[in-house]
Amino acid sequence: GENVEQHPSTLSVQEGDSAVIKCTYSDSASNYFPWYKQELGKGPQLIIDIRSNVGEKKDQRIAVTLNKTAKHFSLHITETQPEDSAVYFCAAIRSNFGNEKLTFGTGTRLTIIP
Amino acid sequence: DAMVIQNPRYQVTQFGKPVTLSCSQTLNHNVMYWYQQKSSQAPKLLFHYYDKDFNNEADTPDNFQSRRPNTSFCFLDIRSPGLGDAAMYLCATSRDKGDTQYFGPGTRLTVL
Numbered sequence: 001g002e003n004v005e006q007h008p009s010t011l012s013v014q015e016g017d018s019a020v021i022k023c024t025y026s027d028s029a030s031n032y033f034p035w036y037k038q039e040l041g042k043g044p045q046l047i048i049d050i051r052s053n054v055g056e057k058k059d060q061r062i063a064v065t066l067n068k069t070a071k072h073f074s075l076h077i078t079e080t081q082p083e084d085s086a087v088y089f090c091a092a093i094r095s096n097f098g099n100e101k102l103t104f105g106t107g108t109r110l111t112i113i114p
Numbered sequence: 115d116a117m118v119i120q121n122p123r124y125q126v127t128q129f130g131k132p133v134t135l136s137c138s139q140t141l142n143h144n145v146m147y148w149y150q151q152k153s154s155q156a157p158k159l160l161f162h163y164y165d166k167d168f169n170n171e172a173d174t175p176d177n178f179q180s181r182r183p184n185t186s187f188c189f190l191d192i193r194s195p196g197l198g199d200a201a202m203y204l205c206a207t208s209r210d211k212g213d214t215q216y217f218g219p220g221t222r223l224t225v226l
Contacts, residue, residue, distance in 0.1 A: 032212065032214075034214060034215075036217070041220075041222070042219055042220065043118075043120075043159065043204050043217035043218050043220045044204070044217045045217070046214060046215075046216065046217075051212060089156055089157075093212060094212070095212030095213065096212060100211075100212060101159050101162075101171075101175045102159070102215060104157060105156065106155075106156055106157035107154070107155075107156055
């Protein structure tokens with residue numbers, strides 16, 4: 001089955017600086033990679049996703065890059081703000097294969113220091 | 115706004131006393147999922163429904179059951195909660211298998 005590793009487990013960044021979270025996956029057939037943000041006491045919220053036919057996707061201050069050859073993908077947050085503080089999960093799935101389930105990384109606790 | 119709703123947000127039950135958690139969706143999605151999330155861990159899939167077809171994960175204890183009476187609603191039943199079942203329970207939906215999953219706010223279950 002798929003295995004997703006996520007690093008770092010905790011990350012502290014000065015407000016205004018950039019944050020980068022990295023994930024690697026094991027199944028070369030995985031083709032859909034969402035990122036979720038989870039605030040304390042709330043459910044995960046989809047913030048950005050990327051499919052395997054694209055190398056990079058950007059949405060305002062958030063971007064995701066994908067390297068299929070190396071089987072890794074990264075979340076980039078620029079101009080960080082206090083409200084970016086949360087736990088971030090990467091995930092991977094073979095979206096064309098029926099009962100394949102979403103495999104999550106172990107999460108990164110991001111703290112933005114004012 | 116179309117969304118995934120979970121009730122209650124907080125549930126307290128006693129050891130061994132059955133409890134039911136509720137999820138509803140206005141997205142008209144075919145697939146509904148139940149996840150268990152313990153502190154500082156990633157969500158763990160318990161089971162999912164594709165329309166009326168129930169799919170149980172191999173390592174989901176028999177103590178956990180689910181019902182989906184219609185497209186909009188899905189229930190998680192814990193027949194005899196143990197202390198180890200205290201967790202956040204998350205409902206999610208997707209339009210089809212393998213599509214983007216959208217999560218509800220979760221129900222925090224406490225077992226006394």
